[in-house]
Amino acid sequence: MLEPLFQYIDDHQNQFVQRLKEWVAIKSDSGDHTKWGEVETMLNMAAERIKKMGGKVELADAGTHQLPSGETVLLPPVILAEFAKDPKKATLCIYGHVDVQPAKMEDGWATDPFNLTEIKGNLYGRGATDNKGPVLAWLHAVESYQATKKEIPVNIKLIIEGLEEVGSYGLFKLIKKRRDSFFADVDFIVISDNVWATTTPALTYGTRGSSYFFVEIEGPKLDLHSGVYGGSIQEPMADLIALLGSLLDHTGKIQVVGVSDDVTPLTEDERKLYDNISFDLEEMKNVVGVKHFLQDTKEEVLMARWRYPSLSIHGVEGAFSDPGSKTIIPRKVTGKFSIRQVPNMDPPDVERKVKEHLEQVFSTLNSPNRLKVTATVGAKPWVANLQDSQYVAGQKAVKDVFGVEPEFIREGSTIPIAQTFQEETGKSVMMLPISGHDDGEHSQNEKISRYNYIEGTKLFAAYFYELSLLH
Ligand SMILES: C[C@H](N)C(=O)N[C@@H](Cc1c[nH]cn1)C(=O)O
Numbered sequence: 001m002l003e004p005l006f007q008y009i010d011d012h013q014n015q016f017v018q019r020l021k022e023w024v025a026i027k028s029d030s031g032d033h034t035k036w037g038e039v040e041t042m043l044n045m046a047a048e049r050i051k052k053m054g055g056k057v058e059l060a061d062a063g064t065h066q067l068p069s070g071e072t073v074l075l076p077p078v079i080l081a082e083f084a085k086d087p088k089k090a091t092l093c094i095y096g097h098v099d100v101q102p103a104k105m106e107d108g109w110a111t112d113p114f115n116l117t118e119i120k121g122n123l124y125g126r127g128a129t130d131n132k133g134p135v136l137a138w139l140h141a142v143e144s145y146q147a148t149k150k151e152i153p154v155n156i157k158l159i160i161e162g163l164e165e166v167g168s169y170g171l172f173k174l175i176k177k178r179r180d181s182f183f184a185d186v187d188f189i190v191i192s193d194n195v196w197a198t199t200t201p202a203l204t205y206g207t208r209g210s211s212y213f214f215v216e217i218e219g220p221k222l223d224l225h226s227g228v229y230g231g232s233i234q235e236p237m238a239d240l241i242a243l244l245g246s247l248l249d250h251t252g253k254i255q256v257v258g259v260s261d262d263v264t265p266l267t268e269d270e271r272k273l274y275d276n277i278s279f280d281l282e283e284m285k286n287v288v289g290v291k292h293f294l295q296d297t298k299e300e301v302l303m304a305r306w307r308y309p310s311l312s313i314h315g316v317e318g319a320f321s322d323p324g325s326k327t328i329i330p331r332k333v334t335g336k337f338s339i340r341q342v343p344n345m346d347p348p349d350v351e352r353k354v355k356e357h358l359e360q361v362f363s364t365l366n367s368p369n370r371l372k373v374t375a376t377v378g379a380k381p382w383v384a385n386l387q388d389s390q391y392v393a394g395q396k397a398v399k400d401v402f403g404v405e406p407e408f409i410r411e412g413s414t415i416p417i418a419q420t421f422q423e424e425t426g427k428s429v430m431m432l433p434i435s436g437h438d439d440g441e442h443s444q445n446e447k448i449s450r451y452n453y454i455e456g457t458k459l460f461a462a463y464f465y466e467l468s469l470l471h
């Protein structure tokens, strides 16, 4: 049954790579709302591809969103699509996103991030793996059935958004609104927007949640000459560094009181899931280029990444960061950090505790400057039930294509909408990654290997089939 599909995918791989090149060329960075026009261009391009394949597409209105500045902006639409429906078949809803993280040559890319470039079997480009490659792979898996005149064994629905990287604004409300219409006949939801933990294919049963914080310190009216005013001004940057420095200790432990209190304790059954993961600590040190991790053993490192919270400091807006030695006191700086959250942490509770902590530390600085803390994203962690039939189908599909048993892994990053899908629709959610552990999501030189892209397409085609057998 699967052989002709796999043959079609192999025979058309150059065309599939060419399509990815066209998608990567669209600079659909969602981080800056003034550039959401490119996100819309990308969504339209994806919608056109689905329509060409005979899919019915709605560009659903996602409403508006208030930015941390207070400005209200119109959100790009969300693609809700479906292929022909047969009431006898199970319905699978595939979620993906076509926005990307920012990327500039100056960040240290070896090739133009928006010109997909193949080097030694790897396809380099922003969005190649996160998440344009996997979204196209789903479409190509559907195409493999259509082109070989085989009935697609499950009904396919698609939900594709353009704001995942900033926290899926608008999508939570849209899902609630469409729960009894678009989602009413959906049996399963599948997501491929994360990476394997090692070189072994994986099925993912959990992701961390996230809250993103902006800490603004505003001082003088203008940037000031540090020679003229230095020594007489309490500098916003010094206040900010004190606040950011209060968040973590040198072991990576979050210093905000109570923030980790609700973390679900580790059970023996859960601990056992880590035994079989072929994660090699030495290789991982080489992949990321560090001498050591904060933990000593493979299990501790994986747990720190997947099932315990973490806090990362991302940057400071308004600080002087160009080359050279400009001697100013910046008047206003905004520090940015985020907390990855795990069951049973609750983003609003974490956000309250972080705000209280920052206000308390700020009060000890006796500063004349103004502090403003804003939290965004607010994404809940997600954990699946490993007994769901999707996991059996996923396991079989991995065996069909790769000839091995998948590793059952968690994911340290966040798919903001995953838990909402599960809670709101009550349907089973699974993550079926095709991206490599060294693909460098969000990093310089992001890539997907041609092997993962093409074999991943086969995995999706096999998954449709295996899921239909179990339903
Ligand atoms: C896992 C996914 N590919 C991803 O990168 N998600 C983002 C979502 C996010 C979280 N805070 C803001 N955006 C991520 O985990 O960083």
Ligand SMILES: [Zn+2]
Residues within 6 Å of the ligand: 097, 130, 131, 164, 193
């Ligand atoms: Zn992603």
Ligand SMILES: [Zn+2]
Residues within 6 Å of the ligand: 101, 130, 165, 441, 442
């Ligand atoms: Zn991402």
